[in-house]
Amino acid sequence: MEYFEICIWAVLGLIAGSFVSVCLDRLPLQFADDEQRSSLLTSPDFSLYLKKHIRKRTLSLATPARSFCFSCGHQLSWFENIPVLSFVLSRGHCRKCNTPIGAGTILTETVHGLVYLGFGWFLNGWIWPLTFSINFSFLWILGRCWSCRQTRKVLYFAGAVLLILNFGVYYY
Ligand SMILES: [Zn+2]
Numbered sequence: 001m002e003y004f005e006i007c008i009w010a011v012l013g014l015i016a017g018s019f020v021s022v023c024l025d026r027l028p029l030q031f032a033d034d035e036q037r038s039s040l041l042t043s044p045d046f047s048l049y050l051k052k053h054i055r056k057r058t059l060s061l062a063t064p065a066r067s068f069c070f071s072c073g074h075q076l077s078w079f080e081n082i083p084v085l086s087f088v089l090s091r092g093h094c095r096k097c098n099t100p101i102g103a104g105t106i107l108t109e110t111v112h113g114l115v116y117l118g119f120g121w122f123l124n125g126w127i128w129p130l131t132f133s134i135n136f137s138f139l140w141i142l143g144r145c146w147s148c149r150q151t152r153k154v155l156y157f158a159g160a161v162l163l164i165l166n167f168g169v170y171y172y
Contacts, residue, residue, distance in 0.1 A: 006117060009129065013116025014083035017109035020137050023061060024108065024144050025070070030059050031150040049073030072097035083109040104144075112137065131169045138162055 032040060032054070040046060040054050050070050053059040067076045074096035080086050087106045093099065115136050119129040138159065145151040 006121060009120030010113050010117040012120075013113040013133065014109055016116060016133065016137055017112030018081070018083040020112060020141055021105045021108045022067060023141050024104065026059055026061055027141070027145055027151045027154070028148040029054060030061075031148070031154055033150055046070055047073035069094040069097060069099065071099040084113070108140065112140075127169060127172070131166060135162065135166065 029040065029050075037054055041051055046054075047068075047070060049068060050059070050073060053064070064075075067081060068074060069076070072094060074094060076086075080090065080095060084106060087101060087109070090101070092101050092103070092106065094101065116129070116133045119132045119136075120126075123129045123132065138155075142152070142155050142159065145155060
């Protein structure tokens with residue numbers, strides 16, 4: 001395999017890992033039940049910006065479009081959004097309020113980069129590596145959101161759609 005192709009898979013994995021991190025941050029809040037919402041709204045750890053979205057139920061994977069710090073609401077610039085690199089450069093802290101970002105983000109991004117690279121390396125073509133990689137990302141999200149009952153229910157539906165897609169690829 002060409003070095004160029006290996007790099008593509010690694011970069012794809014890092015981007016996917018970055019998206020998965022957003023899912024892990026936002027999905028449990030998006031699908032929080034009323035009891036969880038009220039405890040989130042009184043928590044001193046969250047910014048007014050985040051609380052506004054929780055109160056209005058406007059937090060989703062798509063909105064707000066830009067990633068932001070949950071503690072201070074600081075919206076991240078493009079250079080604070082580069083997988084792994086931004087985390088290393090900011091030493092794992094928000095540039096504005098200095099709150100630790102948490103090792104979960106860099107772990108998710110790094111593991112995704114390596115796993116996507118691994119599937120791209122060992123499996124032929126592009127459709128199988130991509131299918132395995134997407135399944136991996138889904139299982140990663142499911143595993144990390146397992147304790148959030150509401151989110152888990154939503155993920156079951158996503159899992160059913162993914163299963164159909166898997167069969168589609170298999171019989172393709
Ligand atoms: Zn912050």
